[in-house]
Amino acid sequence: MATTAGTTRRDFLYIATGAAGAVGVAAAAWPLIHQMNPDASVLALASTDVDLTPIAEGQIITVKWRGKPVFVSHRSKKEIDEARAVPLNQLPDPQPDQSRVKEGKDQWLVVVGVCTHLGCVPLGHQGDFDGWFCPCHGSHYDTSGRIRRGPAPLNLEVPPYAFVSDTSIRIG
Amino acid sequence: MHGHGTYIPQNKALAWFERRLPVLGLLKSSFVDYPTPRNLNYWWTFGGILTVVLMVQIVTGVVLVMHYTPSSADAFDSVEHIMRNVNYGWLLRYIHANGASMFFLAVYVHIFRGLYYGSYKDPREVLWILGVILFLLMMATAFMGYVLPWGQMSFWAATVITNLFSALPFVGEPIVTWLWGGYSVDEPTLKRFFSLHYLLPFVILGVAMLHIWALHVVGQNNPAGIDVKSNKDTVAFTPYATIKDSFALICFFILFAYLVFYLPNYLGHSDNYIPANPLQTPAHIVPEWYFLPFYAILRAIPSKLGGVIAMFASIVVLVFVPWLDTSKVRSARYRPLYKQFFWILLVVCIGLGYLGAKPAEGGYIIAARILTAYYFLHFLVILPLLGFIEKPKPLPSSIAESVLKGKESDPMPAKG
Numbered sequence: 235m236a237t238t239a240g241t242t243r244r245d246f247l248y249i250a251t252g253a254a255g256a257v258g259v260a261a262a263a264w265p266l267i268h269q270m271n272p273d274a275s276v277l278a279l280a281s282t283d284v285d286l287t288p289i290a291e292g293q294i295i296t297v298k299w300r301g302k303p304v305f306v307s308h309r310s311k312k313e314i315d316e317a318r319a320v321p322l323n324q325l326p327d328p329q330p331d332q333s334r335v336k337e338g339k340d341q342w343l344v345v346v347g348v349c350t351h352l353g354c355v356p357l358g359h360q361g362d363f364d365g366w367f368c369p370c371h372g373s374h375y376d377t378s379g380r381i382r383r384g385p386a387p388l389n390l391e392v393p394p395y396a397f398v399s400d401t402s403i404r405i406g
Numbered sequence: 407m408h409g410h411g412t413y414i415p416q417n418k419a420l421a422w423f424e425r426r427l428p429v430l431g432l433l434k435s436s437f438v439d440y441p442t443p444r445n446l447n448y449w450w451t452f453g454g455i456l457t458v459v460l461m462v463q464i465v466t467g468v469v470l471v472m473h474y475t476p477s478s479a480d481a482f483d484s485v486e487h488i489m490r491n492v493n494y495g496w497l498l499r500y501i502h503a504n505g506a507s508m509f510f511l512a513v514y515v516h517i518f519r520g521l522y523y524g525s526y527k528d529p530r531e532v533l534w535i536l537g538v539i540l541f542l543l544m545m546a547t548a549f550m551g552y553v554l555p556w557g558q559m560s561f562w563a564a565t566v567i568t569n570l571f572s573a574l575p576f577v578g579e580p581i582v583t584w585l586w587g588g589y590s591v592d593e594p595t596l597k598r599f600f601s602l603h604y605l606l607p608f609v610i611l612g613v614a615m616l617h618i619w620a621l622h623v624v625g626q627n628n629p630a631g632i633d634v635k636s637n638k639d640t641v642a643f644t645p646y647a648t649i650k651d652s653f654a655l656i657c658f659f660i661l662f663a664y665l666v667f668y669l670p671n672y673l674g675h676s677d678n679y680i681p682a683n684p685l686q687t688p689a690h691i692v693p694e695w696y697f698l699p700f701y702a703i704l705r706a707i708p709s710k711l712g713g714v715i716a717m718f719a720s721i722v723v724l725v726f727v728p729w730l731d732t733s734k735v736r737s738a739r740y741r742p743l744y745k746q747f748f749w750i751l752l753v754v755c756i757g758l759g760y761l762g763a764k765p766a767e768g769g770y771i772i773a774a775r776i777l778t779a780y781y782f783l784h785f786l787v788i789l790p791l792l793g794f795i796e797k798p799k800p801l802p803s804s805i806a807e808s809v810l811k812g813k814e815s816d817p818m819p820a821k822g
Contacts, residue, residue, distance in 0.1 A: 267584075270598060276588045296685055301590035303685045347685075348590075351710055353569035354562065354687040369689050370566060371705055372766045387710045 281406030294358040299405045303347035317378035327389045331378040345379040351386035441640035442647045443628035445809045451654030452516040459509045466502040476600035478593045481556035482681045500670040507673045510696035524736030525627040531728040533620040538724045543610045550603040557678035564591045573714040630808040631737025639805035698762030705766045706774035723785045732793025740799040
């Protein structure tokens with residue numbers, strides 16, 4: 235066969251064999267990779283119910299949901315006003331306080347207690363904005379759980395939750 | 407690991423074996439007859455020290471696994487069981503835990519030795535890059551090992567370090583969930599870290615063999631930084647290097663033993679004797695001492711992604727050092743300007759380590775930013791420019807001459 239003929243049947247066979255091999259390796263690797271993702275028992279983790287009646291005004295409690303802490307804060311009038319008085323353009327991650335609570339339930343703030351920087355648990359009623367302060371790398375959150383200063387890029391996450399009754403919520 | 411095949415053992419059985427698998431010849435040519443530069447000083451003994459410390463870690467690790475339980479409910483108790491009930495368990499665990507620190511102490515000396523004497527330059531680039539890979543593997547192994555006792559520091563170190571990946575745009579969150587096997591550090595995370603902590607030391611062993619192979623192909627650098635030109639420049643590995651390495655090893659192990667027997671928890675954190683609590687972060691979390699400079703860089707940058715990039719870049723930049731350094735002269739002994747910048751870099755790295763242990767606030771942050779900027783300035787600006795503006799001192803004509811005549815002022819004098 236002439237060497238100037240460009241592609242040959244053999245070139246095609248090399249590439250086809252290589253391609254089939256690559257697909258086979260990828261298919262074989264996928265179970266090995268995917269086994270590390272959350273398994274069925276982790277995904278099936280039940281939602282968490284929280285009774286709000288024992289939480290006094292000004293108190294923050296921590297409950298566990300999906301292995302993570304969730305803060306339930308019973309905010310005072312002063313704390314709500316503080317959160318709502320801030321102009322949005324002063325926030326690194328602008329979000330009005332109203333969008334972080336359920337309508338008509340302004341006193342109840344529910345946030346995942348995991349710092350959006352590197353995942354430490356912030357301390358309540360601390361920091362320069364009366365909300366939370368993360369001891370690991372110094373992020374300050376306000377009374378709406380929004381990031382105000384420090385390395386964290388985002389506000390504390392509001393988990394999916396709903397009021398089952400006036401005095402009880404279900405997270406998840 | 408070349409030049410074998412000529413060795414014929416006296417013993418007939420060994421000679422029979424050697425004709426079929428020439429492993430004795432390989433060992434003899436690599437570790438007995440192998441020519442080493444005659445001017446090697448004690449800074450060159452840390453490669454051998456690192457090899458022995460790796461063996462110590464593997465042997466103690468394998469036996470600790472016989473008593474350890476990798477589950478979030480039992481891990482902490484099983485470590486206490488090792489400490490209190492297992493025969494000599496306290497000794498094995500303290501050797502293993504302090505062995506990690508000794509490993510990093512030795513590797514930092516080894517790396518700075520390479521930087522001082524230009525051991526990364528042509529033709530040793532691949533040798534150097536294999537070393538950077540070994541350093542990264544060591545960091546991963548040490549980190550995952552630290553998680554296994556499942557104390558407070560274990561748990562929160564695992565949380566913070568895995569969360570570094572969440573800084574990546576779009577793929578960050580799925581990657582972190584994949585690493586955890588859940589929505590937080592938990593049972594699946596501990597189990598996979600245990601599996602990988604057992605695997606990686608053997609990967610380190612494999613890459614270390616490549617590292618030694620590459621070393622034996624290009625030959626050792628030396629304090630004069632000039633090539634071996636004749637037999638006068640070298641001595642046989644055995645007995646010269648063997649004895650020198652052994653003596654240094656014993657001195658190093660005296661320090662190791664002092665830590666194990668007198669200050670076994672000096673380099674640890676008392677918080678790690680509190681079982682992991684996913685709902686409470688300790689008030690002041692700091693990594694182990696050997697990660698502190700990188701931790702300081704991470705915290706110095708006021709952006710999450712930026713901090714993570716800077717931290718990884720501070721290690722990756724080492725890969726490019728062979729090409730960032732434009733000077734043809736290897737050893738800092740003959741580079742009057744580079745020598746000064748080397749010591750400044752060393753002080754900056756120690757300074758970053760100090761700042762990594764301090765709270766991230768006020769003046770500490772400002773200082774960490776200055777030192778971080780200098781760290782990158784050293785590699786990305788100073789190192790390339792020095793090659794053009796520095797006037798090196800005259801090099802000796804041979805290693806033999808540098809030993810026999812050139813006794814210049816040198817902060818790391820040759821003792822060979």
